[in-house]
Amino acid sequence: MTNPHQTTRYNPAELTDEELVARANRELLHTTVAYEELMRRYQRTLFNVCARYLGNDRDADDVCQEVMLKVLHGLRQFEGKAKFKTWLYSITYNECITQYRKEKRKRRLMDALSLDQDESEEVVESSINIVTDRASLDRWLVHVNQVDREILVLRFVAELEFQEIADIMHMGLSATKMRYKRALEKLRKSIDNPF
Template sequence: MKTSNASSRYDPGLLSDEELAERAHNELFHVTRAYEELMRRYQRTLFNVCTRYLGNERDADDVCQEIMLKVLYGLKNFEGKSKFKTWLYSITYNECTTQYRKERRKRRLLDALDLEPQEEASEEISPKIEEKGGLDRWLAHVNPIDREILVLRFVAELEFQEIADIMHMGLSATKMRFKRALDRLREKFAEEAET
């Protein structure tokens, strides 16, 4: 009795992500301390990744809530074959991709119904990108796959192998897409600077 009581007392802030994931795997749903610490560690970065990928904070917030629920229920199945961070960003990538596709389908429907989707899109997405400048301004000029690679590299600070695993791509293909996207952006903004 004494050992189980002592083992249930721990400081989640002192444990690694993998140790917390293992504790959460064993403790959920009765004890949520390990899960809460994991979400606290990644909450801000998750939101930033989702915002940059989706282009607006409203959708990003919704997707973050979905991700947190998927992690909560998915930790029971997390086997630790990859780092927790890689697993988390894999879920994030999948959820952002799903949301992006939903928005694209909605815009196509509005186009078909001729409900002036450009007006809605320009109010919601374009001004925010222009106001923020920096990385958001650059990301507006790349396709969704390249944008996700750049976001995972610069915002989530993942290694190329982790990005390749998340996106189900080869390592060399991931590096090549990353380099080409950066080259395209450099050319684009060099031209812009000259004008």
Template sequence: MTSRNEPRRRYNPATLSDEDLVNAAKVELLHTTIAYEELMRRYQRTLFNVCARYLGNERDADDVCQEVMLKVLHGLKQFEGKAKFKTWLYSITYNECITQYRKEKRKRRLLDALSLDDQDEAIEPEPIAGEAPGLNALLSHVNPIDREILVLRFVAELEFQEIADIMRMGLSATKMRYKRALEKLRNQIDSPFI
């Protein structure tokens, strides 16, 4: 144990691996958040892009990202390291996106039932800054599970086994759904009605 007069060891968090940062964060979290902040900085952009692609808009994506970061902050002490930090992070993200998607779906059904929001059905999901607006429209034609597989593969750049673990599916089922989702997107792109 260090005394109050003894200086704390300084380190450059950018040079550490995710595993080293997780270990440092577990020790530091009562006193400082340097390691945690570096972990979040590394994944912040991809995390946001995954959420935005899955949810279809930046407002909900930002809300979910904030919730994910809080869950990581509070859950880091219990993270056992059985999976990579990246896989654990995207598992939390996936679950939070599903929760948000269900909330929005219930809200839309209620508004439709009350006939308060007739014009929203014609509105396309808002494009993500710097991205082609057509991709969101294409992804809206894929069911939510297949969309998440595509997003985790292309945006988060996860391996199929990591995606299968996050989604609690078998590896072969994950690959098959991925292949079918790609075929559906190709058909949408080739369709003259887009």
């Protein structure tokens, strides 16, 4: 008599994606054999898609790791209405867009912080590396007052235009731009002279 809790041995490479998804859903609390086979099948293409979309291997690798985690945690919700491959690339596409927007925010912040054309690119680059980490950005934002902090956050995190910020904060457009410029100068000084 066989034990119902005993898993039957199988060769994951011989199963279809759909069969692997079904097995992974049954096994995930105990083993990751089927999940690992799914990821092995798509790992190279997944990386290539990300690298081409994002333009560099470092970001592509980060996004691939994030996608694999989302698949691991989301596999139970996968209903099979679309092919697994379609679902996987939908997650990949969304993660690439998220990463692209993060990089875009970094570039906007770097452009804004590099107002002084005399500074070397290396100094600006090191400044931005400090600021782009969310915890570090929060640490630098304590150097500006609450209103200026809100303007900077709305501009760089929410990516709003100045008119939208002015409307939200019930300020005139020119006053908003002036506060933004002053807040940016304070932020740059605190980055250049951290102590």
